[in-house]
Amino acid sequence: MRHTLREAWSGLRRNLTMTLAVIITMWVSLTLFGGGLLGAQQVELAKGNWYEKIEISVFMCGKVTQGRNCEPGQDVTDAQRQTIRTTLETNPEVATVYYESKAEAWEDFKRVYKDSPALGFMTADMMQDSFRVKLKNPEQYQGVVSAVAGLPGVQAVQDLRQYLNPLFEWLNVAKWATIGLSLWLLLAAALQIATTIRMAAFSRRRELGIMRLVGASNWYIMLPFLIESLVAALIGAILACGSLAAVQKFLIIDKAQPSLQSVEWIGWPHVGLAMLGVVAVGVVLSVVPTVIATRKYLRV
Known part of the structure; x- marks a missing residue:
């Protein structure tokens, strides 16, 4: 050696x-x-x-919003909103569903844009109510999106994954x-x-x-x-x-x-x-x- x-x-x-x-x-x-x-x-x-924090946001039709499932100048109806909620809650891929009203959306908007000039041009009635959907498996989101995207009263479905x-x-x-x-x-x-x-x-x-x-x-x-x-x-x-x-x-x-x-x-x-x-x-x-x-x- x-x-x-x-x-x-x-x-x-x-x-x-x-x-x-x-x-x-x-x-x-x-x-x-x-x-x-x-x-x-x-x-x-x-x-x-x-991905664990990703939520799907389902925005409802409003008087100032446009979409293929929306009637011009009309808010989503209570019946349409209930159908959307039921569709989400019965989907096996969904863990929890949280509803955010226009008033709650307006409070969030005022908090986020409190120093922005845009706040002076907005009102509570211009906000959209929405459903925040938490998934059981963040990797499996397409089924939820496709289930609600075409329902009457749904203006848009937003998934943070498209940005991430x-x-x-x-x-x-x-x-x-x-x-x-x-x-x-x-x-x-x-x-x-x-x-x-x-x-x-x-x-x-x-x-x-x-x-x-x-x-x-x-x-x-x-x-x-x-x-x-x-x-x-x-x-x-x-x-x-x-x-x-x-x-x-x-x-x-x-x-x-x-x-x-x-x-x-x-x-x-x-x-x-x-x-x-x-x-x-x-x-x-x-x-x-x-x-x-x-x-x-x-x-x-």
Whole structure:
């Protein structure tokens, strides 16, 4: 074992420049990869948090509103309102139904737009009463929308998902773009490791030939090269984990959380999972190219 460690240390010193290049490439690529993992967890966390709060709003016809199910200048009738309520309450996908009257809508409007000039042009009679529908499964909303959208007295059905989905789609694009870029850099790191190992094997080709002649096994010959690549990869992985910890502390905890307290942010357990992924990928990317390179170039 002492001989193996000595050979690994010798190889790291002789190929110091290439080793540093591998460490830096692994550091950058694994940091991006870990950032992609953190981004994926943040998107799923935010998606689950917001989807749980999603409600469907069913707005009733009013004197100043227009819609294909509305009669011009007429409010929704009591019979139409009761039919809509019954349709919602008997739908198996609906958890709760809350009715908001015009008076309640007017009070909310005055609170939200208390400093807006628009408040002077609005009256309580111009408001719309509505039903707020909470779903049992936020992912299954289309059945409820289709059940009430065509009923007489329904002016519009609004689902917050139509506003949230484009946001989550862009976040997913950013997440996969980060992971894709990191994969290219990880490929570059793997190629650098393979090149470094081939150079090290070529510089020690006579010694390796003697070892083969005296009966040394392939694994005995591979082991110093595996240690070299593992050391470089683990240093890069440790630096990447430090970068992820810095992102969590200085960007998320110190900056993002105080600014956007309504958003549920990822915590240290999520960072820990990303770090485990970073270390695992780093080990795989160090071992696989080394095994391939040594099996091909050390058969002397």
